[in-house]
Amino acid sequence: VRAVAALPAAWRRQVSYQVAGRDNPAALQKLARQLNVADQVKFLGARDDIPALLQAADLMLHPAVNEAAATVLIESLAAGLPVLCSGATGYSEYIEAAGSGVVLPEPFDQTELDRQLARLLSGEALACYRRKALDFAAGHDLCNRHRVAADRIEQLLKERYEAVSG
8 A cells, every 4th residue: 555655646546456355454444545545445355256356457566574375476477467575475486486576675665665666667577577477387387386385394204204213
């Protein structure tokens, strides 16, 4: 919400920021009103059509400063959606590996997020990032990340057991 408010006035009127999820939006709604961007920020609630929302979007803005597994970033890659996210967001390493967006350095800096958002919205980087996301998704198995993680944990446990039991 702060990033939308920080945009130049002409851009702010053209931006629609869609927030989907089960979380209670009351605090963000209040902030949107305080920052005079309530008309640009729409709270959609829980949705079962996230792929369609991703396909309709121009950019995924995911500035969470503490989120272990942001599977929406993987979904964004699969949809070819450029991403602007914080480095603290789970799966942000996939955005970096794909070259499909901007991962903000830690610690989080609102000014840097605002600068990067303005840069992305003003240039032609989004088309390049979209192509890179689709190319990356085509060459990687993004749907089974949980299985890969579980297999690795099982392997490590087996190695640890074997080392301890001799």
